[in-house]
Amino acid sequence: MDTLDKKLTSIFDGKVVRKDLLHRIKKGTNVPTFVLEFLLARYCASDDIAEIQAGLEAVLETLQDNYVRPNEANKAQSKVATKGKYRFIDKVHVNYVENDRRHWAALENFDSRRVAISEKFYRDHDRLLQGGLWAEVTIAYNEIEDDDYAFYIEDLRPIQLSRFDFERYCEGRNEFSRNEWLDVVLRSVGLEPSKLSQRVKMHFIARLMPLVEPNYNFIELGPRGTGKSYFFSEFSPYSTLVSGGQATKATLFYNNQRKKIGLVGFWDTVAFDEVGGIKVKDQDTIQIMKDFMANGRFSRGVEVIADASMAFVGNLDLSVEQIVNSEVYDLFQPLPKEFDLAVMDRFACYLPGWEMPKNSSDFLTNNYGFITDYIAEAFHYQLKQTNRYQEVSKRIRLGASVEGRDEKGIKKTVAAFLKILHPTGSPSDEEFEEYVAYAVETRRRVKEQMNKRKSDDEFAKINLSYLDSKGQEIVVYCPESKLAHATQVPARRDIHAGGNKQETQPPQKTTATVPTVTKLPLVEAKESSPELPLPELQEQHFTIHYGATGYNYESIINPYLEGAKSVEIEDPYIRVTHQIQNFVRFCEAIIKTPSVRKITLITSYDDETDVKEMASRLGELKQSLLELDIALDVKVNEHMHDREIRIDNGWTVKIGRGLDFFQKPDSWFGVGVNDLMLRKCLETKVDIFKRSSQ
Structure with missing residues (x-):
């Protein structure tokens, strides 16, 4: 322990840890740093070598017994089922599944997406609902066979401080x-x-x-x-x-x-x-x-x-x-x-x-x-x-070239320095000027690059400066570009004409000597041809022959989605695994049109359909689409037989076989398994027409 160590451990006893211990453990696991230090603080809060060694062994043992590695998920689940409950260290996510009308927890490495969780946990810890949270979590086994879940969370302790005394x-x-x-x-x-x-x-x-x-x-x-x-x-x-x-x-x-x-x-x-x-x-x-x-x-x-x-x-x-x-x-x-x-x-x-x-x-x-x-x-x-921005505003003095966003950015950088290095009290003039100089430089770097891109002088005032405690104006430069003529005095090129005509307008002259450098080759811009109007969409009626390739959902329907906000598809055969996978591919195709915000599926099922599995898979798709701000509405009509895709811009697409017009691949490791354009089709008719206005 050096002098700073002794001072730190005496003043912040229990709040510090030896970082070399972290380095030793970190190399052997992918657990986040704050999780490891949470355990080190629990078991190694001592300066005694023997106690630290024993604590280090306890940390390793805890990780061995309680940290779930991704390839050991099945072992972890078996441990809960055998012992009734077990405590793990894992990242917990909570998702609301609308189809089930309830929240489910998902443990990242435990590899279960349907873990029951009490409302009190996600009510008290919002991060469970957005992004997930590392925690010590006790998973218990559900003995009730009629329930549709095997595990539930009995206790959850976030790995972070419960209280902080600023x-x-x-x-x-x-x-x-x-x-x-x-x-x-x-x-x-x-x-x-x-x-x-x-x-x-x-x-x-x-x-x-x-x-x-x-x-x-x-x-x-x-x-x-x-x-x-x-x-x-x-x-x-x-x-x-x-x-x-x-x-x-x-x-x-x-x-x-x-x-x-x-x-x-x-x-x-x-x-x-x-x-x-x-x-x-x-x-x-x-x-x-x-x-x-x-x-x-x-x-x-x-x-x-x-x-x-x-x-x-x-x-x-x-x-x-x-x-x-x-x-x-x-x-x-x-x-x-x-x-x-x-x-x-x-x-x-x-x-x-x-x-x-x-x-x-x-x-x-x-x-x-x-x-x-x-x-x-x-x-x-x-x-x-805390807010240190006003304190900085009262003390800082900036030069005439500093404009609105420059000033705001510089002041926020200085305020951040104060929060990190001076959480209480104020820095000396020398320290304050060091922060200001750094803040001006890092903002100048932004402005120099914008000035280089702009074809006029909007950002030409790049010589940002501040006044020191003696009232002297100090212009701050970026070390990498101070002597670079191409950055300090950029050429003003007509970015629209695509020609080579240049008008050099030095925004602010620099007296620095510019070194001779080898410039990168200029890439000649080709003259752009005038844009041709897009052809008007026409009705289509054609047959996809047996064995044909070159078709997928995107190639058939996407040209007709312009301006569409919702798409409704009727298809009675979206039930079993491969049919639902086709529907997923269909959704992936139509959401490439940014305006689409709603997809409605009208389908059916028969006595042989595993309705629970069907609902679960469509529910997963629904949650996935919600992440993209797109709503999926699933309706069931037991007596339907038609297959039709209706777009709210007036177009209708009828495919005789519905979405299921692709042949089953001869091998699941052959060409066409993933790219439908390369997969052979079954014979079907396709009719695309405009619905008459009501």
Whole structure:
């Protein structure tokens, strides 16, 4: 134990843990950090070597006996059935299944989606309903054979602090200098500050800002393997990481079908990993995101206000030197095309990920730091309960080039520094100016890239500055672009004409000497041909012959879905497994039309149908569609025989065999199993016609 360890353990007794113990256990399991430290704090809260060793063995034993590994789900279920009940450490989700009119719990690694749960648990812990929650959970076996579930939750204890004393936290902070506290925070996230430069220390603190400042918009792009997503996936139980995939307004913001707020209402931070891979289904999602990033509120029929910060992390595939000296590329290059200048302008901080060290055990600490859950609670309390923005506004003085969103972003960054490093009291002038300079730089990085993209001077005031305590104006530069002429004085090209004519309009001259660099090759833009009007949709009547290929639901129906909001399908044979799978494929095809919001299925069943299984599978599909803000309504008509698809824009599609016109594959490992365009068909007639207006 060094001097800082002794000081920390004496002032925050019971709130700290040796981080090297975490490193030892972490390598052997995929359990989140705050779960491991929860156990370490329980069993290893001592500085006695023998007690720590015994506690470490107890932690390992607990993980061995109680942590459910994904490949041991069957063993865990058998253990509950044999012993009557058993306590596990697992992530618990709770879903409302409308078909059953009740809530079911799903345990991630226990691998059961129909675990009964008492209302008191999800009423007291909202996160069970949105995203799930790691917990110590006692699963009991249901002996009643008539019930439709085998397991129920008898007890549930979230793995997080039950109470947090912010005043005590602040009192302890007052015993440390600013630099000591900075090192304590870094050790708490597992890093050894003595191995890091002051600038890199500030970068790591900046990664924590979305966890402590409400509605804080943060972006970090850089090389792979620097731990960009760790802080959001492992450090705090109050943040969630969205890993690529489709970003929908129902999931992120508000689900109109369920009348439920999305992720931004349940988490302090919503982080997007691999931001370049995000797929945006419709433009409304981006518009709502802009509104939310601007002021923490949006409207989707109801006015919603939330505190969640948004963080975006991703990878740069080009070298920074290439980018800043290129007239074509900019440091926002990996972002999806839907992220326009209005989204970029809302970023308060662009952290230079290329300056971060690669993940290495050399940078891990063997000293004491806060239990991750404890410091996460401190950050959560400050995000919800404290406001340092007004304090910063009274003290900060910014230069003339700082405009509206620049000022807001800079002030929020400085306020976040104060919350993390000065939860009580104020920093010295020197410390305050260090925070301001960093905040101005990370905002300038955003503005430089927008100025590079814009064909006019809207963002040309890039020389952001502040006034120090002596009244002297200090212009802040970004180290990577200070000498890059292509970034400081970007060429103004006509982005619409596609020609090579350039008008160089230096927004603010820089006297720096520009080094000679090899520019990336310009990609010539081809002249776009005038768009031809789309052909008018015609009625169609044709036969799909036996053995034909080249057909799927999308190719037949999607051209007729333009402007459609609801689709109604009558088909008596949506009952057994392969027929329901066809219906799933049909739904996947039509929801690619963004305007569709409702699907109605009218079907039937006979005496041989397993109605319970049929209802269960359609219920799962219904829940899946609800996540995309699409309602599925299932109706049963025992005497129906017709097969017809009716679209609310007036078109009707009749397929003689209904959806079941594909042959069964000769082999389930052959071509055509997954891609229906390659699968052979049965013979059927297809009629597509416009219904006469009533």
